[in-house]
Amino acid sequence: MPDKALIILHVVAGATTLISGLIAAFIGKKGGKLHRQVGSVFYWAMFGVFITALLIISFVRFSAFLMVIAVFSWYMTFSGVRVLKLKKTLKPLTIDWAAAIITMAFGLFSFGMGIHYLLKTDWSSVLGYLCMFFGFFTTQTGWQNFKGFRTLHKAEKMWWWFAHMNSMCGALIASITAFAVQNGEIFRLPNEMMWLPWVLPAIVGLPLVSYWAAKYRRQFKVGKYSPAQN
Template sequence: MADALILSHVVAGVTTLISGLLAAFFGKKGGKLHRQVGLVFYWSMFWIFISALLIISFVRFSAFLLVIAVFSWYMTFSGVRVLKLKKTMMAKPVDWTAAIITLLSGLFFIGMGFSYQLKAEWSSVVGYLCFFFGIFTAQTAWENIKGFRRGANQEKMWWWFAHMNSMCGALIASITAFTVQNGEIFKLPSEMMWLPWVVPTIIGSPLIAYSMNKYRKKFKVGKYAALNN
């Protein structure tokens, strides 16, 4: 049973990776291909989250699996939910509940990070993982909560940028999980084993920033709003 659960988790991870890359780099944003592979990405990520919790609860505990699963799932969930919120401009109880639970989870992960570091005299890789992803998790949830409170007072096309940021963040987390879990295929020396943890973010973050800026210019929002005049 445990082997089947882990296998399903791995299959979902590979599916998420492929569908996420297709959604990010192929097809028109909002087009048929984008929506179809996006749906595959969403449900694959959902099973990654559920199977991760089951593995942690009944097979073995993994701080890495817990942190990545919660972060990537909330990014995916909020990225899809924002497409609903753009119509009503009113957060539902499910949005508030998910954001608050995720905020508390992020704070818990930060505490876990400090705990690991104190036990390992600040030399725990997992401790740093928990600490930094805990910050990202809590910050993402808090930013969404602030957005819920603003209601209709959002900038033009806010939902587009929120969707892009969340789904790309989830994709980076998925790639990070893949590179870390399969680090041996890169044949890295021991002193460079930290690279799989950070390279996806180092590469992905500038790409997200570039895309965000490109669409801000296209939609004439933010610093490009003056172009409307």
């Protein structure tokens, strides 16, 4: 496949994840028909982003940023969908265990790659810090899922709702980060503020996820809002 066509496919898939992800997050009832439909689009578009990213890295040009964020985003999306299956069976399949283990291994590799970049640049590489950041959270995500698979039968009420929400929102935040970084020039930021696209999606997104989690915990009466805790 010509390089240009591959890059175009990657861009189209990325744009689709952004649009469908934002619709799923902010429009329509959670779990409703629209949410499920755009959620399916988001899942397959993210799969397209993942595959095209791997092809670009392998055959066009290597990009540590693209590799790290593509793997993190895809695993978050994959695990976010798998949890909807696990809520019924409470029995992780081989693919669930394998994906978690591979993700942990990749996260550790990314963290180590970040240290390598930082040592080469006297601790001044933005890419190095990025690899360490996503490497840490990739490893943590894989480990939390791996650990959780062993205790699904003890999970709290509506555990799958929060696991799905956290995973899909994490994937969306990562996608927005990738878009902002790759297209930073459109924001016309001064040089001293070029770091902003790297952190702003998380600064805005994570508090929103925390707010939604607290809202639904109150609604479902779980955690500290459970009648048993009062």
